[in-house]
Structures are given as C-alpha cells and as structure tokens.
Amino acid sequence: MRKKYNVNSFIAGNCYSYLISENGQALIIDPRISLVEKYSQKLVSNGLSLVGIVDTHTHADHISSAALLKKKYDVPLYMSERSDSTVATSRLKDGDVVKVGDTEITTVYTPGHTDDSVSLLTMQGDLFTGDVLLIKSVGRTDFQNGSPEDMFDSLGKLASLPNETVVRPAHDYHGKKTSTIAEEKLNNPFVLEKNKTKFCDNARSKKLSKPANMDTIISANQKGTAEGFSTVPAKEAFEKLSGPNSILLDVRTTEELNEMSVKVNDVKHIPLQSLASSIGSMSGQKSYYVLCRTGYRATMAAMSLMQNGFANVAVIEGGINAWDKAKLPINKPAGAISLERQVRIIAGCLIVIGSLLSLVNMWFIIVPLWVGGGLIFAGVSNNCMMALLLMKLPYNKKSLSGGGGGGCSMDGGSCSM
Numbered sequence: 491m492r493k494k495y496n497v498n499s500f501i502a503g504n505c506y507s508y509l510i511s512e513n514g515q516a517l518i519i520d521p522r523i524s525l526v527e528k529y530s531q532k533l534v535s536n537g538l539s540l541v542g543i544v545d546t547h548t549h550a551d552h553i554s555s556a557a558l559l560k561k562k563y564d565v566p567l568y569m570s571e572r573s574d575s576t577v578a579t580s581r582l583k584d585g586d587v588v589k590v591g592d593t594e595i596t597t598v599y600t601p602g603h604t605d606d607s608v609s610l611l612t613m614q615g616d617l618f619t620g621d622v623l624l625i626k627s628v629g630r631t632d633f634q635n636g637s638p639e640d641m642f643d644s645l646g647k648l649a650s651l652p653n654e655t656v657v658r659p660a661h662d663y664h665g666k667k668t669s670t671i672a673e674e675k676l677n678n679p680f681v682l683e684k685n686k687t688k689f690c691d692n693a694r695s696k697k698l699s700k701p702a703n704m705d706t707i708i709s710a711n712q713k714g715t716a717e718g719f720s721t722v723p724a725k726e727a728f729e730k731l732s733g734p735n736s737i738l739l740d741v742r743t744t745e746e747l748n749e750m751s752v753k754v755n756d757v758k759h760i761p762l763q764s765l766a767s768s769i770g771s772m773s774g775q776k777s778y779y780v781l782c783r784t785g786y787r788a789t790m791a792a793m794s795l796m797q798n799g800f801a802n803v804a805v806i807e808g809g810i811n812a813w814d815k816a817k818l819p820i821n822k823p824a825g826a827i828s829l830e831r832q833v834r835i836i837a838g839c840l841i842v843i844g845s846l847l848s849l850v851n852m853w854f855i856i857v858p859l860w861v862g863g864g865l866i867f868a869g870v871s872n873n874c875m876m877a878l879l880l881m882k883l884p885y886n887k888k889s890l891s892g893g894g895g896g897g898c899s900m901d902g903g904s905c906s907m
Contacts, residue, residue, distance in 0.1 A: 494512055494591070494592065494593065494614075495510055495511060495512035495590065495591060495593045495612070495614070496510070496511045496512070497509070497510055497616060497658070498511070498532060499658070499667060500522070500525050500528055500529070501667075502522045502524050502525055502552075502784055502785065502786070503552075503784055503786065504661050504662060504663050504897070505520075505522050505551075505552055505660065505661055506520070506658070506659060506660055506661065506662065506667070507519060507520045507521050507522050507525060507660070508520065508618060508658060509529065509532055509533075510590050510593070510595070510612070510616075511536065511538050511590065511591070512590055512591025512592060512593050513591035513592060514537060514538060514539055514591070515538065515539055515540075515541045515590050515591045516532075516533060516536075516538040516539065516540050516541065516590065517540075517541060517542050517543070517544065517588065517590040517595070518540065518542075518543045518544070518559065519543075519544045519546065519610065519618050520544070520545060520546055520549070520554070520618075520620065520660045521543060521545075521554060521555040521556055521559055522552055522553070522554065522555060523552070523553040523554065523555040523558070523716055523721070523785065523786075523789045523805070524721075524784055524785025524786060524788075524789065524805070524807060524808060524809070525555065525785075525807075526555045526558060526559065526562075526721050526807070527721060527723055527807045527808075528807075529555075529559065540559070540563045540565050541565055541589075541590060542565050542566050542567075542568060542580075542588060542590070543556045543559050543560055543565060543566070543567045543568065544567075544568040544569070544582075544588065544610060545567070545568075545569050545573075545575075545578075545711070546607060546608055546609065546610065546618065546619075546620030546621070546622075546660060547569075547570065547573070547603065547604045547606050547607040547608070547620050547621060547634075548569075548573055548574065548575065548604060548606055548634060548708055548711050548712060549621075549707065549708075549711055550604075550633060550634060550700075550701050550704045550707055550708050550898065551701035551704070551707065551897050551898050552707065552786055553707060553710055553711065553716045553786070553789045553790070553793075554711045554716070555716065556577070556711075556714075557577045557711075557714030557715075557716060557717040558714075558716055558717040560577065560579070560714075560717075561717050566579045566580045567579050567580070568580045568581075568582050568588060569581065569582065569606065569608075570582050570599070570606040570607065570608045571583050572601070572605050572606040573606040573712075574606070574712050575711070575712050575714075576712060576713055576714065577712075577713070577714035582597040582608055583597065583599070584597060584598065584599035584608075585597060588610070593612055593613060593614070594612075594613050595610050595611065595612050595613075596610070596611045596612075596613075597609075597610060598610070598611055598617075598647065598648070600619070600620075600622045600623075600644035600647065600648065601637065601640040601641075601644060602622055602628070602629065602631055602636060602637055602638070602640040602641025602642070602643075602644045602645070603620070603621040603622050603628075603629030603630065603631060603634075603636055603641065603898070604621075604629075604633075604634040604635060604636055605634065605635035605636070605637070605640070606634075606635075607620055607621065607622050607629070607644075608620065609622060609623070609648065611651070611655075615652065615654060615655045615656060616655075616656050616658060617648070617651065617655050617656060617657050617658065617671070618658050618659075618660075619648065619657055619658065619659050619660070620659070620660045621659070621660050621661060621898045621899075622641070622644055622645075622648070623644075623645060623648050623657060623659065623674065623678075623681075624659045624661055624662065624899055625657065625659060625662050625664070625666045625668075625669045625674070625678075626664075626669075626674070626677050626678050626679070626901075627663075627678065627680065627899050627900055627901045628641060628645065628678070628680040628681075628899075628900050629641070629898055629899065629900065630693075630696070630698055630898055630899060630900045631693050631900070632693075632694075632696075632698065633700065633704070634708070638689060638690035638693035638694060639686070639690055641689075641693065642683075642686050642689045642690065645680065645681050648671065649671060649674070649675055649681055651671050652671065653670065653671050653672035653675070654670060654671070654672065655670060655671040656668055656669075656670055657669040657670060657671060657673075657674060661897070661898055661899060663897075663899060680900065693900060696900060698900075701897055701898065703790055706790065706793070707790075710793060715793065716789065716793065719792045719793070719796055719803050719804060719805065720803075720804045720805070721785075721804060721805045721806075721807045722779065722804045722805070722806060722807065723806075723807050723808075723812070723816075724806055724807065724808060724812045724813040724815075724816045724818055725816050725818065727779045727781075727804070727806045728754065728813075728816075728818050728819075730777070730779065731754045731755070731756070731779060732755070733777070735775065735776050735777055736756065736776070736777045736778075736779065737756045737757070737758050737776050737777070737778050737779070738752055738754050738756065738757045738758070738778075738779050738781060738806075739758050739760065739778045739779065739780045739781065739791065740752060740757060740758070740759045740760075740781050740782075741760060741761060741762040741765060741780060741781070741782050741787050741788060741790075741791045742759075742761065742762075742781070742782050742783060742787070742810070743761050744759075744761065746783060746810075747759060749822070750810055750814065750820055750821070750822050751820065751821045751822075752781060752810065752813060752818075752819070752820060752821075753819035753820055753821050754819065758772075762782070762787045762790060762791055765791055765794055765795075766794065769794070769795070769798050772795075772800075774799055774800050774801070776802070777802035777803075777804075778792075778795060778800065778802065778803050778804070779804050779805075779806055780792050780795075780803065780804070780805050780806065781806045781809055781810060781813070782809045782810070783809045783810055783811060784808065784809045784811055785805060785806070785807060785808055785809045788805045788806060788809060789805055792804070792805050830877075832877075832880050833874060833876050833877050833880065836876065836880075837861050837864075837865060837876065840857055840858070840861045841857070841858040841861050841862070843857065844856070844857025844858040844861070845857075845858050864876060
C-alpha cells in the first residue's frame with residue numbers, strides 16, 4: 491500500500507523520536523526533552539497541527555518531553571494501560587488505534603523491556619518498536635518489571651509481521667536508523683534464538699550498568715515534572731547571559747570542558763555528579779542557563795535545581811553542539827584528546843609508517859595489515875583493543891574517571907539488553 495504520510499526522525503545522542511504527519515496533522519512518538527524546539531519548528535514550517543503524543547513506555551535513560559508538549563499544545567498523551575504515568579490522558583490496549591490524518595496506527599502490546607511497553611504499527615507497514623526490538627538487538631529486561639519471558643513472546647509476535655515491515659526503534663548505538671522484520675529475522679541474534687529457556691538464561695546472565703540517575707528520570711517521566719522548566723535556543727540564551735543576574739551553568743565533565751568551552755562573562759562549571767553537593771553555595775536569586783553537550787544532563791541539573799527551590803532555570807536546547815553550530819563565542823583550549831581521536835591518530839600513523847617502511851622491507855606490510863584487521867575487529871565486535879590499552883595510560887585514567895551509567899540495550903548499548 492502506497493504511503494500517504496510522512497515520517498520525520500529526530501536524533502539526540504542514541505535516542506530516536508518520530509513525527510508522523512498527514513493532511514496537516516501530526517503525531518509525535520517518544521519525544522525527548524532536548525528536542526522540543528525542533529519539534530515546534532517542524533510543526534510550524536510544515537503547517538502541521540499536533541493531534542497527539544505517544545510514549546511507547548516509561549523511559550529510564552532520558553527525560554521525555556511528552557508532558558511539556560501535552561501542556562503546550564493541549565493534545566492527548568497516549569501511553570499503555572499498564573503505565574504508572576500520572577500525566578497520560580489516554581490509555582492504550584493491544585489493538586487500540588490512534589489516528590493521524592487518514593492513517594490508522596495500531597497498538598501492539600509488547601512487554602519485556604518494561605511491562606508498559608507498546609509498539610505502533612501503521613497500515614502501510616512502519617513499526618515503531620520503542621525499546622523492545624532494536625536493530626540487531628533488543629531492550630534489556632532487568633528493570634521496570636521487565637521480563638525475558640515476555641520479551642521472547644513479544645519478539646515472536648513482531649517477527650510474525652510481514653517481512654517488508656520497516657522497523658523504527660527508539661534507540662540505536664551503531665548509527666543505523668531503520669531495519670526490516672526480514673533483516674532482523676536474519677541478523678538479530680535475539681530474534682534468531684528459538685529456545686525460550688536459552689533466551690531467558692542469556693538475558694538473566696548479563697550484568698549491565700543501570701542508566702545514570704535512572705530513578706529520578708523514571709519519576710520525572712511518570713509525574714511529568716519536566717514541564718516545570720523552560721528551554722531556550724542557544725542564541726537567545728547568549729543574549730540573556732549579558733544580564734547582571736544571569737549565569738551559565740555548565741554541567742559537563744572537565745574533559746569535555748577542555749575540548750570546548752562557552753565564552754561568556756559569567757560561567758559556573760559544576761559537573762552533574764557534583765551538583766548536589768554544590769547547590770548550597772549557589773544563589774537562588776540568579777537566573778541559570780544550564781548547558782551540557784546535547785541537553786540531557788542539563789535537564790537533569792535543571793530538575794535538581796528546581797527541586798531545591800531555584801525559580802529561574804532554563805535548559806539551553808542542543809547544548810554545546812547547538813551553541814557551536816550557532817557560531818556563538820567558544821574557547822577550544824589545548825587539552826585532553828578524546829579516546830576516539832587518539833585511536834584514529836595512532837592507527838593512521840601506524841598505517842602510514844608501516845606502508846612507507848614496506849618499500850624498504852616487504853615484511854613491514856604486516857603493520858598496516860595488523861592495524862586494518864584490528865579496526866575491522868573493533869567495528870564488528872564493538873571492542874577496540876587499542877582503546878582498551880590507551881585507557882590504561884595515566885592521563886586517560888584521569889580524564890575518563892567519573893563516567894555515567896548504562897543504557898537500554900541487551901548487547902551493552904545504552905538501553906539495550
């Protein structure tokens with residue numbers, strides 16, 4: 491069946507959200523707090539009227555903007571009937587239909603990652619799977635009443651859909667945007683496992699770090715407390731930071747600050763993990779504009795400030811990335827080089843040196859072949875031996891300390907299993 495609607499995907503970090511539009515109407519799926527302005531711009535630029543929002547489950551690794559969008563546009567917020575959300579206005583059961591334009595989107599109850607997980611299937615074959623079915627992976631099952639048994643059954647339900655069905659997940663940790671049911675039945679090891687006992691044993695054997703600040707995030711998403719603070723574009727924040735009572739609060743790590751920092755008059759740098767112990771020294775009479783890399787940690791910081799009585803708090807949309815893209819003043823001091831860049835520099839040097847030396851002695855061709863083989867292994871396995879060795883160096887140990895938690899994917903990605 492020919493598609494009449496449009497699907498726009500939005501990416502923030504490893505999180506995907508979607509806007510489906512048809513006949514001047516739009517529905518947003520799994521909205522993220524750092525993308526509110528982008529959703530608004532898309533609606534305005536395309537002359538669209540938002541008719542609803544769907545969160546496929548209660549997210550544990552990022553703040554949803556569903557409550558904020560619901561309030562801003564006065565539209566229904568759809569979630570599973572199993573959800574503990576106090577802000578959802580419509581409860582979805584298996585087989586329920588949500589409409590946008592003339593397109594009917596059917597709810598498929600797919601528990602496993604959480605007990606309130608649903609997938610959404612359009613008449614034309616787009617499947618929005620949330621954190622249940624990911625590309626070559628699946629969602630983890632070890633929190634929020636997740637269940638390997640339910641996950642196995644849900645995967646079987648989705649695998650029975652037509653092969654050409656397009657899979658659109660809420661996360662991907664390797665840069666892919668879509669897949670198909672056919673591709674997942676061929677390449678996804680969790681879908682390929684037909685023995686339920688083995689599947690469940692494998693799931694329970696995995697020891698994965700929980701997402702950073704998970705309990706706070708879940709509570710915020712259930713209660714809709716993220717609607718209480720504002721978000722501002724980088725340019726607007728820059729203009730307001732010229733005021734005497736305005737402070738830019740940068741909650742990134744010291745390593746990130748060394749690579750790129752914002753250039754304004756009044757900057758306060760407190761890494762997110764240290765904010766709780768520093769709030770007592772901050773003035774509640776000031777206006778704080780909170781910045782991180784993309785907006786996620788800034789949202790966490792803003793919520794923490796507001797819970798402690800700070801009234802004037804705003805998150806800078808898109809973080810330092812948006813600030814840099816807007817060509818606002820920044821400093822790029824000489825400092826720590828990221829681990830990824832170190833690997834690229836060393837690998838490149840070894841390949842060039844080995845290739846040149848092979849002109850003198852053919853045995854040196856082993857060097858670039860060895861490095862190339864290592865890069866292929868790193869890409870296939872997602873484990874880089876060179877990076878593991880570099881991490882043992884003293885300056886890298888220092889710069890990489892104090893990292894965040896895990897995510898939502900069962901294969902070790904941010905939220906998969």
